[in-house]
Amino acid sequence: MNYPLDICLLKPEEQQRRIDGLRLDSPALITDNANLFYLTGRVFCGYLFLEPGNAPRYFVKRPSELRGDGITLIRKPEEIGLTCPCLGLELDSLSYSAVMRLKTALNADDIVNVSPKIMLGRAVKTPHEQQLLREDGLRHAAVYSRIPALFREGMTDIELQAEIERVDRLEGCLGQFRVNGPDMEIHMGNVITGRNADTPSPYDFAMGGAGLSPSLPVGASGEEIKPGQAVMIDMNGNFNGYMTDMTRTFACGRLPEKALRAHQCSIDICHALAALAKPGVECKVLYEKAKEIAGDAGLEDCFMGHKYHAGFVGHGVGIQINELPVLAPRSKSVMEEGNVIAIEPKFVIEGVGAVGIENTYICRPDGLECITPAPEGLTQLL
Amino acid sequence: MNYPLDICLLKPEEQQRRIDGLRLDSPALITDNANLFYLTGRVFCGYLFLEPGNAPRYFVKRPSELRGDGITLIRKPEEIGLTCPCLGLELDSLSYSAVMRLKTALNADDIVNVSPKIMLGRAVKTPHEQQLLREDGLRHAAVYSRIPALFREGMTDIELQAEIERVDRLEGCLGQFRVNGPDMEIHMGNVITGRNADTPSPYDFAMGGAGLSPSLPVGASGEEIKPGQAVMIDMNGNFNGYMTDMTRTFACGRLPEKALRAHQCSIDICHALAALAKPGVECKVLYEKAKEIAGDAGLEDCFMGHKYHAGFVGHGVGIQINELPVLAPRSKSVMEEGNVIAIEPKFVIEGVGAVGIENTYICRPDGLECITPAPEGLTQLL
Numbered sequence: 001m002n003y004p005l006d007i008c009l010l011k012p013e014e015q016q017r018r019i020d021g022l023r024l025d026s027p028a029l030i031t032d033n034a035n036l037f038y039l040t041g042r043v044f045c046g047y048l049f050l051e052p053g054n055a056p057r058y059f060v061k062r063p064s065e066l067r068g069d070g071i072t073l074i075r076k077p078e079e080i081g082l083t084c085p086c087l088g089l090e091l092d093s094l095s096y097s098a099v100m101r102l103k104t105a106l107n108a109d110d111i112v113n114v115s116p117k118i119m120l121g122r123a124v125k126t127p128h129e130q131q132l133l134r135e136d137g138l139r140h141a142a143v144y145s146r147i148p149a150l151f152r153e154g155m156t157d158i159e160l161q162a163e164i165e166r167v168d169r170l171e172g173c174l175g176q177f178r179v180n181g182p183d184m185e186i187h188m189g190n191v192i193t194g195r196n197a198d199t200p201s202p203y204d205f206a207m208g209g210a211g212l213s214p215s216l217p218v219g220a221s222g223e224e225i226k227p228g229q230a231v232m233i234d235m236n237g238n239f240n241g242y243m244t245d246m247t248r249t250f251a252c253g254r255l256p257e258k259a260l261r262a263h264q265c266s267i268d269i270c271h272a273l274a275a276l277a278k279p280g281v282e283c284k285v286l287y288e289k290a291k292e293i294a295g296d297a298g299l300e301d302c303f304m305g306h307k308y309h310a311g312f313v314g315h316g317v318g319i320q321i322n323e324l325p326v327l328a329p330r331s332k333s334v335m336e337e338g339n340v341i342a343i344e345p346k347f348v349i350e351g352v353g354a355v356g357i358e359n360t361y362i363c364r365p366d367g368l369e370c371i372t373p374a375p376e377g378l379t380q381l382l
Numbered sequence: 383m384n385y386p387l388d389i390c391l392l393k394p395e396e397q398q399r400r401i402d403g404l405r406l407d408s409p410a411l412i413t414d415n416a417n418l419f420y421l422t423g424r425v426f427c428g429y430l431f432l433e434p435g436n437a438p439r440y441f442v443k444r445p446s447e448l449r450g451d452g453i454t455l456i457r458k459p460e461e462i463g464l465t466c467p468c469l470g471l472e473l474d475s476l477s478y479s480a481v482m483r484l485k486t487a488l489n490a491d492d493i494v495n496v497s498p499k500i501m502l503g504r505a506v507k508t509p510h511e512q513q514l515l516r517e518d519g520l521r522h523a524a525v526y527s528r529i530p531a532l533f534r535e536g537m538t539d540i541e542l543q544a545e546i547e548r549v550d551r552l553e554g555c556l557g558q559f560r561v562n563g564p565d566m567e568i569h570m571g572n573v574i575t576g577r578n579a580d581t582p583s584p585y586d587f588a589m590g591g592a593g594l595s596p597s598l599p600v601g602a603s604g605e606e607i608k609p610g611q612a613v614m615i616d617m618n619g620n621f622n623g624y625m626t627d628m629t630r631t632f633a634c635g636r637l638p639e640k641a642l643r644a645h646q647c648s649i650d651i652c653h654a655l656a657a658l659a660k661p662g663v664e665c666k667v668l669y670e671k672a673k674e675i676a677g678d679a680g681l682e683d684c685f686m687g688h689k690y691h692a693g694f695v696g697h698g699v700g701i702q703i704n705e706l707p708v709l710a711p712r713s714k715s716v717m718e719e720g721n722v723i724a725i726e727p728k729f730v731i732e733g734v735g736a737v738g739i740e741n742t743y744i745c746r747p748d749g750l751e752c753i754t755p756a757p758e759g760l761t762q763l764l
Contacts, residue, residue: 037597097497170544172594176567208445210384214391241595307447
């Protein structure tokens with residue numbers, strides 16, 4: 001056992017800071033695993049009850065061994081035994097059936113959606129969270145440094161991915177890729193090359209790929225990596241429950257000039273956005289800047305896709321891969337100190353693959369701090 | 383691209399058989415990825431609209447390239463443009479917010495929960511599904527046959543797991559472990575050994591383990607596999623969107639007599655249940671029989687756990703790992719032809735680890751067909 005049995009693994013002041021950040025004005029019952037981890041530092045089966053002005057209470061189904069103040073063991077939500085005329089619930093992630101059951105169990109006349117407040121709270125990472133993300137970035141970069149040594153001529157995309165997954169796991173990656181909502185499913189990330197970069201996916205990722213099966217239509221499709229192809233690698237960086245998001249592109253043999261130019265443009269966009277972004281800057285301005293740089297380079301046709309264009313160039317990241325804010329044309333968000341965002345200006349070059357990079361940044365008072373320190377240029381595989 | 387762009391990858395009669403199996407009596411809008419895969423053979427972003435007596439209609443957000451009869455491209459559910467006074471929705475898996483949005487978008491006065499009907503329909507696998515599951519079982523067994531060669535003295539549980547994951551992926555495993563509901567999260571399965579088998583998990587799996595992080599508290603914990611320990615391996619068998627569930631136990635050095643006896647008891651229980659189960663047999667009878675055999679062997683104290691006892695001995699499996707029926711004391715289910723169940727009588731031996739096996743079976747008219755053909759005895763690692 002590598003961690004203690006305390007119901008709350010956060011320091012009291014750290015937990016209080018996160019709870020205060022939610023700005024709740026009525027009682028709320030939290031049960032989504034990602035939100036429980038945010039507010040207690042652990043996942044358990046049960047409920048966290050928050051009431052403005054009172055200490056947190058925990059209604060725990062499993063494991064029953066957990067210890068600490070405010071714990072009540074229950075077998076089912078009907079045993080919570082509280083009456084809350086107005087109750088906050090995570091309406092964006094809990095099933096309709098679960099919500100109706102909790103509404104009845106707590107005699108709630110009104111239910112209020114606390115999901116948006118929690119997502120806004122989680123978007124501003126505390127110094128402790130920032131430190132966990134920095135540690136992730138270092139370990140993530142260490143895995144990426146080993147990628148060239150994993151490649152062998154004649155490999156398929158999925159064979160290369162399996163070798164990277166192994167190294168990732170041996171370096172301590174938890175494997176799990178937590179996502180928010182039903183529009184993303186993926187296994188440990190994405191390795192795409194050649195025509196597969198042009199294959200649309202149903203999911204809400206920046207890049208697609210056919211995948212190996214119509215049951216999970218995203219990513220590597222089992223095709224051989226051939227000379228003249230770009231290999232884009234966007235793999236899992238979850239080492240401690242927080243995720244950094246990082247993409248690097250590798251060249252198999254000699255790539256056409258447009259691919260080289262587009263890759264450099266992606267680096268330029270990252271650097272330009274990193275210089276521009278700071279607290280108070282509108283997220284849509286960052287998106288427009290990225291699009292402008294791509295347009296000035298004559299690469300608008302392949303920016304964020306070729307057949308299908310993703311409508312964003314970056315996104316918040318933390319406990320889940322798709323957090324706030326989103327760098328998109330219609331975003332109303334403004335960058336705040338403590339936001340952690342992935343910037344991923346990517347280009348799809350027909351027949352070659354996808355090129356570009358993705359870094360994760362912490363928004364500090366004076367600008368962005370890059371926490372995914374790996375060489376950004378195209379790395380030659382062959 | 384390894385599969386075509388048709389919106390429905392099932393043969394028309396296969397799709398019709400599955401739709402008929404739902405016994406819908408009002409229109410239903412399906413959008414859960416597992417259910418879309420069941421009813422169309424693929425995951426897409428959008429909605430399948432089913433109305434008794436009419437052909438299926440598809441409202442597709444992404445990918446827009448999909449082809450076939452009955453497709454309408456939409457950007458948001460408000461563009462579906464249907465009016466359904468009474469509308470079936472997947473209330474057990476859709477978020478409350480998603481349900482309310484769909485209710486408004488389709489002008490529904492009443493909503494009906496179609497989740498239970500779909501789970502009941504999915505519990506009876508068609509011959510085509512059974513064949514996919516058989517193929518899975520063979521590939522799953524092929525991966526397991528390579529496990530002894532992956533072990534090296536001094537390895538930790540997670541190091542062994544990473545090597546198995548690599549082989550699993552190279553053999554074509556999709557990696558994804560689809561689960562139903564919020565009470566399970568796992569990465570590609572479970573390797574547990576020693577005291578870690580006694581560590582409770584919040585999740586609804588038969589066995590626990592601390593995991594590597596309180597953000598994903600299940601499974602391998604990073605401890606060295608030592609002589610005298612049992613290593614229980616319960617890894618992912620998802621090669622085509624359907625999953626077989628299989629556990630085998632490996633012995634590191636010499637195990638105590640109780641562990642050997644408990645492992646044999648697990649095999650005996652599987653064989654006894656396989657001989658007893660057939661269409662018409664109550665699932666609770668199967669559970670009681672398993673418990674009786676464990677009790678007769680004097681192993682009731684460690685049956686399905688030592689500190690914490692799981693309250694079931696088997697479960698349906700298919701597109702998700704936790705389907706119907708459940709072999710539990712209060713189950714009201716009766717075995718039906720076409721059910722596919724995993725039977726997993728496991729024992730936790732204090733300080734040694736968990737022992738036992740798990741097989742996946744198809745319920746045929748004359749009894750159970752085992753589709754996970756791998757040697758059942760303890761395999762020596764050292």
